[in-house]
Amino acid sequence: MIATPIRQRTRRDEDAEALEQALNESLQPDFLAQIVHAENELRQLKLVASARARADVPSSTPALIDDDDDDDDDVDAPDDVVAAALEPANLEDLNADVPCCHMPERMLMLVLEFLDEDTIGNFSNTCHHFHRAASDEHVYEMMCRRVFTVQSRGRAVKLGKFSSWAHMFRNRPRVKYHGFYALRISYYKEPEWNMWTDLPKNAILQAIYYRYFNFRSDGTFLYAMTHRHPRETAELMRQRDTETIFVGNYHFARGQVHAVVPMRHGTLEFIFRMASRWRAPNTQLVLLSHALYQPSDVGLQRPHHFDVNDEAFNFRRFWHL
Numbered sequence: 001m002i003a004t005p006i007r008q009r010t011r012r013d014e015d016a017e018a019l020e021q022a023l024n025e026s027l028q029p030d031f032l033a034q035i036v037h038a039e040n041e042l043r044q045l046k047l048v049a050s051a052r053a054r055a056d057v058p059s060s061t062p063a064l065i066d067d068d069d070d071d072d073d074d075v076d077a078p079d080d081v082v083a084a085a086l087e088p089a090n091l092e093d094l095n096a097d098v099p100c101c102h103m104p105e106r107m108l109m110l111v112l113e114f115l116d117e118d119t120i121g122n123f124s125n126t127c128h129h130f131h132r133a134a135s136d137e138h139v140y141e142m143m144c145r146r147v148f149t150v151q152s153r154g155r156a157v158k159l160g161k162f163s164s165w166a167h168m169f170r171n172r173p174r175v176k177y178h179g180f181y182a183l184r185i186s187y188y189k190e191p192e193w194n195m196w197t198d199l200p201k202n203a204i205l206q207a208i209y210y211r212y213f214n215f216r217s218d219g220t221f222l223y224a225m226t227h228r229h230p231r232e233t234a235e236l237m238r239q240r241d242t243e244t245i246f247v248g249n250y251h252f253a254r255g256q257v258h259a260v261v262p263m264r265h266g267t268l269e270f271i272f273r274m275a276s277r278w279r280a281p282n283t284q285l286v287l288l289s290h291a292l293y294q295p296s297d298v299g300l301q302r303p304h305h306f307d308v309n310d311e312a313f314n315f316r317r318f319w320h321l
Helices: 010-024 029-057 068-073 079-086 107-110 117-124 127-134 139-149 165-171 230-239
Strands: 179-189 204-213 220-226 247-251 256-262 269-276 280-293 311-316
Touching: 079 165, 107 139, 117 127, 139 165, 139 247, 165 230, 165 247, 179 230, 179 280, 204 230, 220 230, 220 256
Parallel strands: none
Antiparallel strands: 179 204, 179 311, 204 220, 220 247, 247 256, 256 269, 269 280, 280 311
């Protein structure tokens, strides 16, 4: 009997194996299967909670008498689903080995007193323990008194129509910090023709400029009207460029933002209404009034109003501002 000779590997076989290995490495995880698995775990947790609730009912409760005709309408859960639901869920604490995640809540409260509102929001997204500590009503009261006392010119902060301090912080209008509200203005115009104009005939120019409002936690704000991009303007605001950036004061009155800023040619006054962009609250300023006061008008009694068309300033986040 003649033995079959061993087939030698060729370059084509090596290329096919390399291609198969590359395809296996490029396969993406099945996100749909992960979503279905997560939904099944949530459903099992709900079944466990309902089973525990039924077990906590006192045995002295009189049983209800059901008719035989209604037995056919009851749908029983499969035995394997009920058994899986009654088993303890494998919920592993991913932060069990992190020492700072096990700090007492009293110490966390002391730490939160030195953080601003946006940092507290990021702090609460770290783990369940931090989220529970940052969601305390005392923390919301501290943030409300800190924010609304400044933005309402030192008036006392009371709950009033709000049911809790958390409800007030989430629903009462306020300006956001660590960023600026920006408006991009664009229009077309004809160039001014003279003997030095090198533009072609019938040329049309596009003018683009921006307005920026960066509100601070001390009741002041930075204002700029420039052609610079938001990233460049953020750096100018951080450096307090006196040629471009001007400092003013703002406050809330009857739910509206009043901002007054002195300029070289006079004093500007803006009145805004807070609005929401998409589902994020207080991320948009709607311009209601824009007035100019001459330098001689010390008491700000004779304003010159400009036309406004409900222009909306959208908030952009810059953490270093």
